[in-house]
Amino acid sequence: MNQVGTDQAGPVLLERRGAVAEVTLNRPDQHNALDVALKERLVDVLADLADDVSVRAVVLTGAGRSFCVGQDLGEHAHLLHSDPATAFGTVGAHYSPIVSALATMPKPVIAAVNGTCVGAGLGFALACDLRVFAEGGKLGTAFSGIGLTADSGLSATLVQAVGRARAAELLLLGPMFSTEDAVAWGVAGRIVSPDEVLGTARELADRLAAGPTLAYAESKALLAEAAAGADLESVLAAEGAAQARLGLTADHQGAVRSFLAKERPSFTGE
Incomplete structure (x- = not known):
């Protein structure tokens, strides 16, 4: 694109x-x-x-x-x-x-x-x-x-x-x-x-x-689902799936390494 x-x-x-x-x-x-x-x-x-x-x-x-x-x-x-x-x-x-x-x-x-x-x-x-x-x-x-x-x-x-x-x-x-x-x-x-x-x-x-763009996108989707009236079971399942997707991102993995090294994380949106 x-x-x-x-x-x-x-x-x-x-x-x-x-x-x-x-x-x-x-x-x-x-x-x-x-x-x-x-x-x-x-x-x-x-x-x-x-x-x-x-x-x-x-x-x-x-x-x-x-x-x-x-x-x-x-x-x-x-x-x-x-x-x-x-x-x-x-x-x-x-x-x-x-x-x-x-x-x-x-x-x-x-x-x-x-x-x-x-x-x-x-x-x-x-x-x-x-x-x-x-x-x-x-x-x-x-x-x-x-x-x-x-x-x-x-x-x-x-x-x-x-x-x-x-x-x-x-x-x-x-x-x-x-x-x-x-x-x-x-x-x-x-x-x-x-x-x-x-x-x-x-x-x-x-x-x-400068933040974790993919995490923001997942948060927007979760908030929209909750606002539309999703029940708690559906929300919990959606949160778990979103966490799993984000766990594979460079932003999450890099931020964890930065936290353990006591450094400020730098997010690329990936």
Whole structure:
């Protein structure tokens, strides 16, 4: 597989920083609203990053003052008028693959939530493994306000993050809430000043990119299985199989030798 290169133009920017790939939603004048061009490019970029073993951590952020305000409603209105039967094909073609790619990426993904984060944008952020939020940032579901229900996995990830009762309030009533509220309610993430969001996310990504990538991938899969409701017997069996696979990796064997030699381990992701 060829390594994913840098892309500094278009609706999705891609920058490589060593083993870290930085993906930026790039429609700042529209607060990174999701049109077809952006969604199609994001599907492709994330698929390539998932397959590229030279990438060991990913940062997802937005250009300008917003992370992502969800669907471009102007484009959606046009599709409703011109071809209403296919207007929601984007859910299966774009939103679901994007969220699945973020959640199942065999390496850590960090959302640098630099500003407003609404609708599918919130779904993207919650599909990532870690989040860095801008202080005072605004979040919301927004779907009920336009007569829709959730997409982008929010009906699952919101429940996992804040519990069913709070998730029902956020989805049915659709209030905007602050990043401080989100963290207080259980949405895991760090809150920093807006000008520190990307730098903090990069520091986390650099730390993770130097870690045991294959172990991170196994941990993500185990957490997903448990969140999906696997029983204890299934979880124990999955953990045992994952441990056995990792026991054959160079990272594990080298780390054990380093521990016995009282040295700091160095991980290669292999």
